[in-house]
Amino acid sequence: MNQYPGVIGRKVGMTQIFNADGTVVPCTVVEARPVVVAKRTQAQDGYDAIVLGIGERKEKHTSKPLAGFFKKQNVSPRRSLRELRCPAEYAAKYEVGQEVRLDEVFSEGQFVDVQGVSIGRGFSGVMRRHNFKGQSQTHGTHEYERHGGAIGTNMTPGRTLPGMKMPGQHGNRTLSVLNQRVVKVIPDQNLLLIRGGIPGSRNSLVVVRGAIKRRGGMPKSA
Amino acid sequence: MSNIAPILAGLEQSQIRTDLPAFRVGDTVAVHYRIVEGDKQRIQVFRGTVIKRHRAGTRGTFTVRKVSFNVGVERIFVTHSPRIEKVELVSRGVVRRARLYYLRNLSGKAARIKDAKDR
Numbered sequence A: 001m002n003q004y005p006g007v008i009g010r011k012v013g014m015t016q017i018f019n020a021d022g023t024v025v026p027c028t029v030v031e032a033r034p035v036v037v038a039k040r041t042q043a044q045d046g047y048d049a050i051v052l053g054i055g056e057r058k059e060k061h062t063s064k065p066l067a068g069f070f071k072k073q074n075v076s077p078r079r080s081l082r083e084l085r086c087p088a089e090y091a092a093k094y095e096v097g098q099e100v101r102l103d104e105v106f107s108e109g110q111f112v113d114v115q116g117v118s119i120g121r122g123f124s125g126v127m128r129r130h131n132f133k134g135q136s137q138t139h140g141t142h143e144y145e146r147h148g149g150a151i152g153t154n155m156t157p158g159r160t161l162p163g164m165k166m167p168g169q170h171g172n173r174t175l176s177v178l179n180q181r182v183v184k185v186i187p188d189q190n191l192l193l194i195r196g197g198i199p200g201s202r203n204s205l206v207v208v209r210g211a212i213k214r215r216g217g218m219p220k221s222a
Numbered sequence B: 001m002s003n004i005a006p007i008l009a010g011l012e013q014s015q016i017r018t019d020l021p022a023f024r025v026g027d028t029v030a031v032h033y034r035i036v037e038g039d040k041q042r043i044q045v046f047r048g049t050v051i052k053r054h055r056a057g058t059r060g061t062f063t064v065r066k067v068s069f070n071v072g073v074e075r076i077f078v079t080h081s082p083r084i085e086k087v088e089l090v091s092r093g094v095v096r097r098a099r100l101y102y103l104r105n106l107s108g109k110a111a112r113i114k115d116a117k118d119r
Helices: A064-073 A088-092 A126-130 B006-013 B101-105
Strands: A006-018 A024-031 A035-040 A049-054 A080-085 A111-117 A122-124 A168-170 A174-186 A191-195 A205-210 B028-037 B040-054 B061-068 B071-078 B084-091
Touching: A006 A049, A006 A080, A006 A191, A006 B006, A024 A174, A024 B006, A035 A064, A049 A088, A080 A205, A126 A168, A191 B006, B028 B071, B040 B071, B040 B101
Parallel strands: none
Antiparallel strands: A006 A024, A006 A205, A024 A191, A035 A049, A049 A080, A111 A174, A111 A205, A122 A168, A174 A191, B028 B040, B028 B084, B040 B061, B061 B071
8 A cells, every 4th residue: 555655736727837958848837835634543543644634624614513523623614524544654754734744745856646537438349448549420321420349259158258348437437547746836826737648627636646656765875 | 927826927937038129029149059969068059930829927948940051940939948049130130920930831931931121
């Protein structure tokens, strides 16, 4: 399980910036100003984690149980909450109510994994969902132009094989993009610039953590 | 710039160069472009007619066309790139279009652009 330090944030959109040597770097901007809302401990919950919250939630939109929880933690209501599993020592560094600063968690050049919910495209046909070619638009094709064609053989094996690509729900899935490089950290504006694309629409919630397949993705010198 | 998030607009604003001359489509410019080869770097000048300006903040580009040894050469530059040492405005041209793609089909005398000075 990914136990590396991370934050939750809001995807702002994509832009590009210039490197020192003038090359253009495409990057996604994430705004992250999370607050530690609660902690989970081995003694009480059986595991260690910190609960981060971002955004503001109006009082009238806060259910009474949730309002009670926020009041108990002495934190103003937050729109989105996520638990991040972490070692106990890391959790000990943060107090409930404390803001997580981006420059404490990430450094430039580091690798991160980004989790988000991909843009939903609803129930889509095979051309959009699996990049099928479809059929010919001419030569007498009739009501079969965006179909997928055959899905199996006749007698052998006499059934459609499992995993056949067919129409269905496309997008709106939780996805992670691994090993994206952090281009820039701007702690004053709570902005994180990540090279390349990340899942989700603009303003959607994303979870950014140290890259699990690169030992947290810290630069080699560190 | 109007329909992007204010945060992005702010980020991009900081990257925009203000030292470039205000050149337009049809103008003749000389672009001094820094080229890095290994650990050496030198400045190359590309001189030609601006046939397109893609105005998109920091993401904007412009295309310069010249005819070199009877071969048309076009180069697309990122307007705000730090690799552009400077842009020299050689002469202003008078054109009626925003995109001068028609120059590709013309050659010699027909491919000239009226100079703003002669007007």
